């Protein structure tokens with residue numbers, strides 16, 4: 001017998017599952033069960049009204065989430081089809097192109113506009129650093145986290161891909177750059193005799209006079225203002241989908257000769273926002289010897 005949860009409408013598969021019997025079949029979701037729990041404390045008429053309202057709300061919410069999923073799905077499919085056309089156009093003019101020696105990647109775009117660093121941002125950064133440095137200097141037996149700053153030495157391609165993107169993932173760094181007490185402890189392991197004030201200066205001294213609009217406080221036109229050993233674990237470890245695909249491909253045969261890139265306008269975090277134009281802004285090929293913009297770029 002097919003029963004539906006009275007709140008959310010999910011099919012409750014078996015009449016033997018708890019709560020599935022009686023006048024109010026209910027699924028396993030906690031919010032649905034909480035609605036039913038209120039029956040004990042309400043009159044039957046009040047409970048009926050409450051149930052009706054909650055059921056309507058829950059189902060409307062689910063319908064909105066479903067619509068959003070479908071929109072995203074359609075959007076992704078349309079972008080994929082458009083990417084495929086551009087990749088093919090780039091490959092058509094690549095001398096001696098062999099599809100098994102190149103990987104196709106789509107990249108977002110990092111911010112490009114520099115602006116004088118606002119005092120308010122600097123202050124916010126200073127406050128954050130002061131707090132995490134103080135925390136890092138607290139007595140405790142924490143072992144500094146393992147060093148995670150190793151970079152792939154096999155190929156220049158991952159670094160070049162990041163350079164072409166210009167930090168499309170860095171924009172969430174804000175005024176705190178994901179820096180934490182763990183980052184400070186890791187950095188301190190290399191300078192065991194430093195005092196908190198010296199650590200603070202090391203970070204503040206690296207702030208650039210101009211940072212990129214809408215991005216991390218350490219994001220400059222020349223890349224990250226911090227050397228890898230001073231960056232957060234988040235920054236050192238993060239890989240976007242395209243980087244992951246590239247690193248996986250580098251492990252496989254035949255050897256990779258290069259990357260065919262289609263680049264889109266928005267950064268990594270804004271690329272699915274329906275109100276923003278995420279059109280293609282350029283295409284390029286990247287090999288170990290460098291980046292060549294596709295001549296068809298407008």
Ligand SMILES: [Zn+2]
Pocket residue numbers: 005006007008009010026027028029032
């Ligand atoms: Zn339910």
